[in-house]
Amino acid sequence: MTTLRPFTCDDLFKFNNVNFDPLTETYGLSFYTQYLAKWPEYFQLAESPSEHIMGYIMGKVEGHMDNWHGHVTALTVSPDYRRLGLAALLMNFLEDISEKKRAYFVDLFVRKSNKVAINMYTNLGYIIYRTILEYYSGDQDEDAYNLATFLSDMRKALSRDVNKKSVIPYTQPITMRELRHQLRHDG
C-alpha cells in the first residue's frame, strides 16, 4: 500500500530509516541536488499510509541515438517494508517514465556478488548484458585483479527497441576504463 510521489529536498531530512540500511549509501548533497535539478521526474519516493518513507528510486535518462536510455542509479527499500513488491513498483515507475521519454532500454549496475538483487532484477525481466571489471588501482597486475570488483550491467529493452538490439549480451567482460571510454563517445 503505497503513495508514489516525487522525491523532494525536504525528504533528505527524513530518509534516515531507509538510509541506515547498510546497503544504502548516503551521498553528498551535490549528488542529490544534481539529480533533483536535472532529472526531477526520475527521483521518486514510496510513502506508507502512516507517511513513513518506505523507499525510493533515483535515476536518469541519457545517451545518444539508439543508446538513449533510462538508468537506475539507486534503488532502496527500508527493512520494514520489504517483501511487499515495492522495488518492482518503483522499477515499473522508472520504466514507464523512460517509455514516455522514448528511451530504448533501461540499465543498471549491481555488484555481481549481490545475488538477492540480481535475482530480483532477473524476475523483473532484466538480463545480464555484460560484466564490468572495476579495479581498485589503475593497474591490471595480478594483485589488482584479485582486488577487482565485478559489476553486472543489467538491461531490459523497452518497446521502442523493436528488435531488442540493446539486449544482445556481451560474451567478454569489459573494464571500467573501456566502459568510460564508450560512455564518453556515446555522450
Place this chain on the structure above:
Amino acid sequence: MAHQQQGMDSALFERRLRPVYDNLEVGNNRKALQESEKLLRKHPNLLCARALKGLSLLRLGRYEESHSCLQVVAQEKPIDDSTLQVLSFCYREMEQLDKIVELYQHAVKQNPGNEELLAHLFVSHVRVEDYKAQQAVALQLYKAQPKNAYYFWSVISVVFQGIRGPESAIPEKRKLYLALAQRMVDKHIKEGKMETEQEAFLYLHILKLQNKYKEAWEFLTGELCAKLYPGAPVSMKFELLKELGNWKALNELLQQLLEADRDRWDYYKEYLQSCFELIKSSPTSEGGNQNDTLNSCHTFLLHIIESSERKTRGPYLARLELHKRMRAIQLPAQQLIGDFDELIIEYFALFGDKSCCTHDIALFLPSISMEQRQALANKLLVESGISSTSLPQTKEHMQKHICALQISRMCGVHIELSVDHLLAFYTALKLHYEHGYSSFGTQLLSTEMGPSDPYALLAANVMYDISIREQKSDQLFEALCLLQYVLRNSTSNFHVKLLSLKIYHMFGCMLGAQEMYDYLDIKQIQLDSMGYVHCNLLPLSGRFSGVRNCYDATLKFFTNSYKERLEYIALTYRFCTFSKMEEFMNFKERLTNSLLYVACSVEAQICDLVSCYGNVQQNLTAYVAMSIEPADDRIAWNELSDNRDLEAIIRWDPLHLVDAEADRKESYDQEIEVLQIRSLMLRLFASFIDLYHAPPSAKLAMSNSKAILDTPVEETATIELLRESWTGLHQRLRLMNYKPLSQQFLVNLLPTRLHLLLELSYERFFDDLAQFVLDLYSGASQLAMQCKKISENVAAVMEICVQTITDSNEWNGKDGLWKRRTHQQKVSACLEILSLYAFLLSVLNDKLQASAKTKTKKKPAGDNKSKDMPQIISEKERSQMLQELMRQLKHKLEACDAALRIWKAPTLPRDLSSFMADMSLKPEVEATLIGDVSATFKESHELMITELRNLLKDKIRIVGK
C-alpha cells in the same frame, strides 16, 4: 589595461597561470602566492595573476592584503573570463555576493550582448535573489540569443516577483506579475515555441497560482501538454478536479486507475474523499443518495479484493479507512461494512506476517476508544496463536506474534502492569528473542536484521518502564547488555544501535555513546537530521577537547553546504527545472538556518575557549581567529529551523500518552533558549576580552564595509548592554518556568541543558564578572568589594564541583548510573566556568603587566576619563588585586583536581554473573559480553578524568605564573 591584455596570446598566459591554479587546487597556497608574484613581476598588468594572488592571500588568511589586491583588479573592470571567475570565486568565499553583480555589470557594459557574460550576470542576481534584475537580464539574453531557456528565465523571474519578491505581499502587485507571466507564456504558445515539459509545468503552475483551474485543466488534458509533458503526474489531475469541484469525474478517474493499480494508497485516499464529497454535494438530503454512493464505494472495494489474484493490502486498508470515515460522521459503518474488530482481525490474519502490519493497524487505533483498543489488542494476541506455553513454529508465525505485542503496547496494555508482571514479560520477550534467533536468525547475511530482534527492542522499552518507575538503573542496564548482545548477532540493526546510544548517554558513558554513533556511520545530511542523538548531547557531558572531533565533522558538513548552497539553485536555472526552484530555495533556507548548525558552532567556540592550552599570546591569537563580534548578534533567531528526524527512532509507546508534535515543539523551544544562553555567554565573555585586547583591523576588513563606519561608542558600552541582556534573559527564562522534558519513555529526548544552566550559578557569575571587568578597567573604588564577590563566586563554584563529586561517590553505594549524567554535567559546567575565568584572568594580567611596563608612555584610554574622579585605584594596586584573584583561583582549581582524583568509576548494577543465566548463551560469550560493557564504562570514566585533570593542570599553569 584590460584592453592591452586582450591582444596578447591568451594560450600563453593560460600556460603561465597553470602552476598557480595547480597549487591552489592542492591547497599549497604559499606556493601559489609565490608563483603569482613571480608572474606579476614579469607581467604587472596581468589581471588574472593579480586576482589569483588575491585568492592565495585570502586562503592564507591575510585578509587585508587580499582585500586591497582584489580591489585593484576590480577597479580595472575586467572582462576576461578567467579573471572574472577568480574574482567571483573570492567574493563568494567572502560572502560578498553583491560585488559579483557589480563585476559582471561592468563587464556587460563594456561588452554588450555577450551571451556568456550576461548568463554570469543572471546567475549573480540569482544568488542575491533579485528577481527584478533577473528578469531584465534574461530578456537581454533572449534578445542576444533567442533561446527558450532565456525566455523562460524571464518568465520565472516575473513569477517570483509575484510570489516571493518584496512586492509579493501586495495582492494587486502579485496579480499583475502573475498575469504578465501568463501573457508571456501565452504569446510563446501562440507562436508555437513551447518546447519542453518543464515549460509546460511552469505554465500550469502560473495558471494554478492565479486559481485559473479550468484553463489549467484544459491545458493539462490538451494536445500540446500530452506531447510535451507525457509524464505529467496524475496527481495534478486530482488536484485540478478537486479545485473544480468535479468530484464525479475524479471518482470515475480513480476507479479506472485503481483497477489497474490496486495497491496505491494515494489513489484510495482521493477515491474515498471523492465519495464523501459526492454525498455532501448531492441535492437530495435524504439517505438514498448517500447509501448509493457508499454502497457502490464498498462494492467497488470488495470487487477489487475478490478479483485480485495476489492479496495486496490496498483494498483492505481502504475498507478500514472507509469504516473510520463513516464512523467519524456518524454513519452506520458497521451495518454496511461489518464489525471493525473483525475487519482488523481479518487484516491481521492476512498481513500480520509483514513487519509493516503494526504501522498499518496503528493508523486506525486512535479512532476507537481505549477500552476497545485494549480488547482488540487481546484479540490479536489470541489470534497470533502464541500463549505463555507455546513458541512460534515459523518465521511468519513469529512476526505475527511480534506485531500483536507491538500493538498491545501501543494500546496501553503493558503500561498498566505491575513491576513483577513487567519483569516476567521481559523474561518472556528475552526467551522469545533467543528462540527466534536460534531457530530463524543464524543464517543471515551480515546486512540483514535478525527476525527476532524486535522482541529485544520491545524488551528494552519494557525495562526502561521499570527503571523509570523505580528510579533505578538496574533494569535498564540489563537492557543495555541485552541490546549489545543482539548487536553481536545482528550487526546491521540500526534500531539497536540507536537505543543503545540513548542508554549510554543517559548513563553518562561517553565512550559507549561514541562507539554506537560511529557504528551508525552517520554522515552528510544525516549529521544534521540525526545530530540530536549525539552531537547535540555532547556539550557539558564530561568531555571538552574529547568531543571536538564530533563538532568538527558536523560543522564541516554545514560549512561545505553553506558554501555550495547557492550553486544548487543556480543548477535549477541551468537545467530550467522550474518545478524545483522554490523547493531548492526553501531547502537552502532550512539547511543554512539549522538550529544544530548554529548551536554546534557556538558550542565549538566555547569548547575551544575552555580548552585552549597555549600561552596568553597564543590563546589570544586563537581567540581572535574565532572572530566573535560581541556587539553583533549574528543569529537569525526567527529563521532557525528544526531539521531533526525524530521519527527515525522506532517506538510502540501507548498512543494515548504520546504527543510527538508537542514533544518536538517543547524540546525545540528549550533548545533555542539554551542557545540564547550559550551564545550570549560567549558574546559577553568576548566583550570582556575585547575591552583589554581590542580586535585588530584585519577582522574588520573581512566584514562588510558598512559595519566599519559605526559611530565610535564608548568601549564599555558593549559590556553594559550585553550584561543587561544577560540578566534580562535569565529573568525571562525563570518566569517562563519551563518544565523538564518528559522522560516517560525510552525514546523520549533527554532533558535539555536549560535547567542545568539555570540551576548553576552561570547568571550571577558572569554578571559579577562583568562588573569586575568594568571596575578593573576604570579603577573604580568598589573594585576591592567586587573582587571579594568574585572570589566568593569562585569558591561557590568550586564547592559545587567538589560536592557533586562527593555525592557521585556516595551514589555509587546505591546506584552508580542513575545520576551519573547529571553529576557529570554539573562538574563539567563548574569546570567550564572556572576555565573561562582562568583564561580571562590570564589576559587581564598580561595587559596590566604590559601597561605597567609602558606606564610612562600611555595609559589605557579608560583612565583618562576617570582621571578627575577621586579615589581612583592605581594600576599597581589593581595588578596586586588581580594577582590575588589568580592565587585564589589556583587554590580552588587544586581543590577541584583533588576531588577529581578520588572520583570513582561508576559501580555497575548488582551481580552480573546471574545476568541472562536463563538464556542459551555460552558462558564464555556471556562473560565477554558483560566484560566488554563494563570495560566501556570504566574506560569512559578514566578518559574523562584524565581529560578533566589535564584541563585543570593547564589552567593552574596559566594562573600560576
